[in-house]
Amino acid sequence: EVQKHSVHTLVFRSLKRTHDMFVADNAKPIPLDEESHKVKMAVKLRTEYGSVLHMPTLKENLREKGGPNTGDPYGQKQYSGNQGQELEYLITGTHPYPPGPGVALTADTKVQRMPSESAAQSLAVALPASQSRLDANRTAAGVGDIYRHAGISERSQPPGMSVAMVEAGGNKNSALMAKKAPTMPKPQWHPPWKLYRVISGHLGWVRCIAVEPGNQWFVTGSADRTIKIWDLASGKLKLSLTGHISTVRGVIVSARSPYLFSCGEDKQVKCWDLEYNKVIRHYHGHLSAVYGLDLHPTIDVLVTCSRDSTARIWDVRTKASVHTLSGHTNAVATVKCQAAEPQIITGSHDTTIRLWDLVAGKTRVTLTNHKKSVRAVVLHPRHYTFASGSPDNIKQWKFPDGNFIQNLSGHNAIINTLAVNSDGVLVSGADNGTMHLWDWRTGYNFQRVHAAVQPGSLDSESGIFACVFDQSESRLLTAEADKTIKVYKEDDTATEETHPVSWKPEIIKRKRF
Numbered sequence: 450e451v452q453k454h455s456v457h458t459l460v461f462r463s464l465k466r467t468h469d470m471f472v473a474d475n476a477k478p479i480p481l482d483e484e485s486h487k488v489k490m491a492v493k494l495r496t497e498y499g500s501v502l503h504m505p506t507l508k509e510n511l512r513e514k515g516g517p518n519t520g521d522p523y524g525q526k527q528y529s530g531n532q533g534q535e536l537e538y539l540i541t542g543t544h545p546y547p548p549g550p551g552v553a554l555t556a557d558t559k560v561q562r563m564p565s566e567s568a569a570q571s572l573a574v575a576l577p578a579s580q581s582r583l584d585a586n587r588t589a590a591g592v593g594d595i596y597r598h599a600g601i602s603e604r605s606q607p608p609g610m611s612v613a614m615v616e617a618g619g620n621k622n623s624a625l626m627a628k629k630a631p632t633m634p635k636p637q638w639h640p641p642w643k644l645y646r647v648i649s650g651h652l653g654w655v656r657c658i659a660v661e662p663g664n665q666w667f668v669t670g671s672a673d674r675t676i677k678i679w680d681l682a683s684g685k686l687k688l689s690l691t692g693h694i695s696t697v698r699g700v701i702v703s704a705r706s707p708y709l710f711s712c713g714e715d716k717q718v719k720c721w722d723l724e725y726n727k728v729i730r731h732y733h734g735h736l737s738a739v740y741g742l743d744l745h746p747t748i749d750v751l752v753t754c755s756r757d758s759t760a761r762i763w764d765v766r767t768k769a770s771v772h773t774l775s776g777h778t779n780a781v782a783t784v785k786c787q788a789a790e791p792q793i794i795t796g797s798h799d800t801t802i803r804l805w806d807l808v809a810g811k812t813r814v815t816l817t818n819h820k821k822s823v824r825a826v827v828l829h830p831r832h833y834t835f836a837s838g839s840p841d842n843i844k845q846w847k848f849p850d851g852n853f854i855q856n857l858s859g860h861n862a863i864i865n866t867l868a869v870n871s872d873g874v875l876v877s878g879a880d881n882g883t884m885h886l887w888d889w890r891t892g893y894n895f896q897r898v899h900a901a902v903q904p905g906s907l908d909s910e911s912g913i914f915a916c917v918f919d920q921s922e923s924r925l926l927t928a929e930a931d932k933t934i935k936v937y938k939e940d941d942t943a944t945e946e947t948h949p950v951s952w953k954p955e956i957i958k959r960k961r962f
Contacts, residue, residue, distance in 0.1 A: 634890070636950055638945045638948075639888060640939045640948070641939075641943055642925060642940065643937060643940045644937055645937065645938050646936040647935050648933060648935075649903060651672075651677065651932045652673040652675075653673035653674075653932060654671060654912075654914060654930050655928035655930075655933065656670055656672060656697060656698050656915065657669065657670040657697065657699050657700050657914070658670075658700070658917050658928040659700045659702050660917055660918075664681060664919055664921060665682075666681055667681050667917075667926060670700045670711055672697075674691065674696065675689050675690065676690040676691075676700060681919060684936065688726065690721060692728055696713055698712055698713050698714060698739060698741065699739065701744055704746070705749065708720050708721065708722060708765075709721040712739035712742045714739070716735050716736070716739060717739070718763070720732070720765070734770045735753065735757055736757040737756035737757040737780075739753050740755060740756060740782050740783070741782065742754070744765075744786065745786045745788075745792065746788050749764065750764065750765065750771070751763040752784050752793055753784065754783065755781060758777045758778060758780060758797075759773050759775050759781065760805075761773050761774070762774065762793075772807075773810070774810060777797040777801065777803065779799035779822075780798045781795050781797045782797060782822065782824045783795065783823070783824060783825055783826045785827070789849070790848075791804035791807075791814070791848065791849055792805070793805040794826055796824065796825065797822070797823060800817070800823060801816060801823070802826065802846075802851070803816070804849070804850075814851045816837075818844060819837065819839040821841045822839060822840070823839050824866075825837065825838035825864055825867040826838075826867065827867035827875070830869065830871050832889075834846060836867055836875060838865075838877055839864060840861075840864065843856070843860060843867070843875075845889075855892050857894070859894050860879060860885045862880055863879055863880035864878070864879050865879060865915070866878040866913060866914065866916045868916045871922060872922065873889035873890055874886055874889070875888075876918075879912075880912045880913075882900070882913060883898070883899045883913075884898040884899070884927065885897050893950070895950065898937075899911070900935055903931040903932065906931040906932070910930045914928050914930065923938060923939065
């Protein structure tokens with residue numbers, strides 16, 4: 450028979466159990482012994498900072514602390530003199546020396562007074578510094594600094610003041626110098642791009658575009674289920690290829706063989722022999738629409754990505770599926786290959802970017818910084834970097850580990866495509882028909898384009914699905930929702946005087962996300 454107790458009794462029993470449990474408090478650390486802690490900190494100061502203890506203390510810090518002696522719990526000697534007087538310090542070295550030629554060496558000249566902040570620079574100049582050192586001091590932050598500190602959270606100390614060790618010739622003098630917060634370097638000037646040709650011929654959205662390695666022609670794939678080959682110089686139609694039974698979502702021309710590869714929403718991946726204009730191989734395996742494909746630059750390997758959340762690696766000749774790259778949790782929208790590690794990069798609707806180990810078929814790195822679907826990834830042709838496009842931001846990353854470099858903000862739309870040339874012009878094309886052009890190094894948006902839709906099309910059919918530079922990088926081709934291909938070129942008449950850079954050296958915010 451269970452004994453019944455009043456609520457009052459039960460509550461007090463519970464309180465007693467709780468009290469018994471916590472009264473011992475075994476996890477509580479031993480109270481700090483003030484004396485031993487002082488000794489420990491004094492020893493640490495002497496061993497680790499002994500060489501710089503003679504240096505002057507920042508006046509700002511003294512003011513905040515309310516005097517030189519407050520805020521020194523460890524009894525260390527302050528080399529600051531009395532409050533209100535100029536700070537002094539002894540020049541340490543092999544022997545004392547006077548401050549200038551012809552000055553007698555006396556007890557007074559051994560002691561140097563700290564100059565004002567405006568004259569602090571003169572302390573550092575013992576010998577003429579090299580030109581590179583002068584340049585480094587003159588500019589607040591070069592792009593190397595931006596890359597080096599990319600992804601580091603905001604600094605703990607205020608950016609206004611820092612103790613800079615300035616090398617002058619062979620001597621090292623320590624000086625308190627006011628250092629500017631890092632600012633965005635001035636962007637390189639790029640001529641604006643202008644529309645000079647509109648090519649029509651497709652009967653549906655133009656979803657993908659690729660230029661052949663010889664730069665004679667280019668190929669497009671469309672929602673009308675056809676692949677069309679066009680002459681690059683004249684814009685005339687050369688050939689139409691039929692065979693897909695749904696929208697063609699990706700095309701690429703091989704530089705190693707006379708083959709064209711295509712993929713579509715019919716789950717098919719086809720290899721076309723351009724000598725016979727026929728399909729010679731099919732690559733079977735994807736369980737849903739295939740959204741993109743890319744060829745490896747040095748080996749006969751094809752990589753495709755699909756709505757089935759996987760990317761697949763195919764042997765071009767044997768048609769065998771070498772690896773299935775699984776790990777994404779939503780459709781994989783874009784895939785890119787390169788010869789260096791990591792050899793495969795994918796962007797997905799699950800908001801992540803993955804860098805893959807081609808040999809093992811496993812993920813090397815997963816980048817989770819984007820908040821929305823990543824539909825576009827582009828690799829820089831010269832730098833060991835890449836960019837990814839998402840409705841929240843365009844982000845730049847450094848290989849091989851995917852270290853974050855910077856955000857390119859301002860293209861507030863669904864970004865379907867990215868392209869970059871060797872000159873450092875990054876192009877982002879969006880679902881609403883807008884195209885932004887950026888300076889790769891600084892992330893400066895130097896041009897915005899919104900071309901008019903083809904006559905007869907609705908304004909809602911303004912959308913850019915793909916864009917690519919030709920091999921000479923003097924032409925930019927876009928595949929659009931108004932069933933046209935638009936060709937842009939640089940404006941030859943523009944100069945830096947007629948189209949100046951409206952750039953402000955704003956302070957960089959090194960945000961991780």
